[in-house]
Amino acid sequence: DTGFGHGLSPDTIYRYSRHLLLPSFGVQGQSNLLKSSILVVGAGGLGSPALLYLAACGVGRLGIVDHDVVELNNMHRQVIHTEAFIGQPKVKSAAAACRSINSSILVVEHQEALRTYNALEIFSQYDIIVDATDNAPSRYMISDCCVLLRKPLVSGAALGLEGQLTVYNYKGGPCYRCLFPTPPPTTACQRCADSGVLGVVPGIIGCLQALEAIKIASAVGEPLSGRMLLFDALSARIRIVKIRGRSLQCEVCGENLVFTQKQFKDFDYENFTQSPLATAPLKLNL
Amino acid sequence: DTGFGHGLSPDTIYRYSRHLLLPSFGVQGQSNLLKSSILVVGAGGLGSPALLYLAACGVGRLGIVDHDVVELNNMHRQVIHTEAFIGQPKVKSAAAACRSINSSILVVEHQEALRTYNALEIFSQYDIIVDATDNAPSRYMISDCCVLLRKPLVSGAALGLEGQLTVYNYKGGPCYRCLFPTPPPTTACQRCADSGVLGVVPGIIGCLQALEAIKIASAVGEPLSGRMLLFDALSARIRIVKIRGRSLQCEVCGENLVFTQKQFKDFDYENFTQSPLATAPLKLNL
């Protein structure tokens, strides 16, 4: 029997043999992965390792949204991009890398900025969303869109020598706004471009995002929902803490479900967070 | 001043600008990295992300030892290799990938099996050793060689859905034999080829190995010495535990320093562990 009754081709069996050998993952887990679709928003520091591992593991349809181009000062952490792609769209570069390690999956390029006018349409094509962006308004917009479309959201962040990871909107768990109903003051919203990041820190968080997405897609293991991982690279300390559940008062996912797709499309996330959706240019004032 | 007094070229400053912006890393940390040399033993599941991030971050001289060739059933986790390199040496493939993301560092290819007759000579060319191998005799051999040459050893392992990480032989800390003076029974020594591994698990551990190597090379932060990280992917649980210190009775690093380079060269690690240094072919008996 070449497919163990699951219709896997001999090449597929050979490629994923180490997954198939895992009793707790096995043919069922791999079949689930092959049938799943995952969207990674952002092909930067977090998106690079997340995309590499999601492509390698056999996610059937892998989408990438980004509107940036590859720059030399990305290369210290965005390991999916090669120097040959400097000046070219990150989506194109990342998709080429994904295809070069796994030609048997479908990689979909969304070479555009994610905004309220296209987010619903793009997200609706995928089972799971991975937030690999670098700014506060995008994080609110992505979470709200996931709530509206009932998609689980794997959210990672990294800055300096620290990282954070959790899964939102998964099986009755909290959304981003349940935790952060009010945006922080803009002075607290540093991003990588402003204040630096040790390249391997988003590497670690991005890999952990891939793992959480794989667990949800394959229906294996306990996703990090209702819990948050806090990583401190300098001291090599990791905490996994228990966080609040869904809030009945949440303005987006709470009891009074008044937040509509129309409202989403009209919502001004930049004004809400007082922070821009597009990356600011680097200022190096050492 | 283009180099902040540290002789960094404008291109270097631009490439690593996010590192330079980090107050706790900065120009000094980056300068230390650029002057350092790191050897990664094994360009497989652990070595892939470790090499990508060590190349990207600007380790001045990066060595790779491996004697395997790239196979299709590696691709689910060994994300440094592309399908185009199937059948070619992993060292060649991994070195090409490292150079493509950072042409400004020196990548050294050691396309040979690591054995007692060449280990001392290869290791002596590097400041820090990263153990990214997949078998027990290699782990004893690499640790013993690091003790003889007084090199810190960043040791990672992954199997199934679990991973482990620690730093050996660092500033008076324990070596591998201090923890494991007697090899385990061979029936307990499963390796990836025998029993499967979820691809992203070595991804996470390999990234963490890169981080520990970067911390040692840049002299920033507290390396994971005298502590061990235990990772369980399925339940998303991570423990960092305190482990024993250097053992005075250790046969290699203990008080009675009787273990010589001559003895190392003559030591039969396969016989000691009753386990082969070369990877066994895959047996898929589902």
Added chain:
Amino acid sequence: MQLTLEFGGGLELLSNSVKIHNVNVELKNGAEKLTMKDLLAWVRTNLIKERPEMFMKGDSVRPGVLVLVNDCDWELSGQLDTTLEEKDVVVFISTLHGG
């Protein structure tokens, strides 16, 4: 009362870049217990060296700061009314947005 206070996500910059503080917080005269509200006031007075508006808003923490008492979100233990006990570990961490 012996407590361990930790600051992360950039909040450590407000207290001389020190992340972990082992502190001894005295109960106020006549008080029988120490609550998170009391602790925040104590932290504001004793540890925050600059830009207190980056740490607090009103008598609570500013938006975007998670508070964890013994690795558990303070929303689950009563927020400002949470009663602290000897050797508790309280973490203040700012949410990150970078990537």
Added chain:
Amino acid sequence: MQLTLEFGGGLELLSNSVKIHNVNVELKNGAEKLTMKDLLAWVRTNLIKERPEMFMKGDSVRPGVLVLVNDCDWELSGQLDTTLEEKDVVVFISTLHGG
């Protein structure tokens, strides 16, 4: 005595693939304390369902198994003589070699 026992690195396969066991271990008649030596004998009898030689060797664990009492290597607390207390967490983990 209430204890949490965890098995990892493949050792869980010896106890029906269950990683975490919340157990109640009775002190032996006349005994005043429970040591790791007692606990190992108890585990051997009550939890290990197959291939006991993969868990123990003599009256200790086999080579390649790390034992952690409250996240601390048992070599630091007296190995077999370590005295256990109520609610202690004991981890048995086999070292991994894969990559």
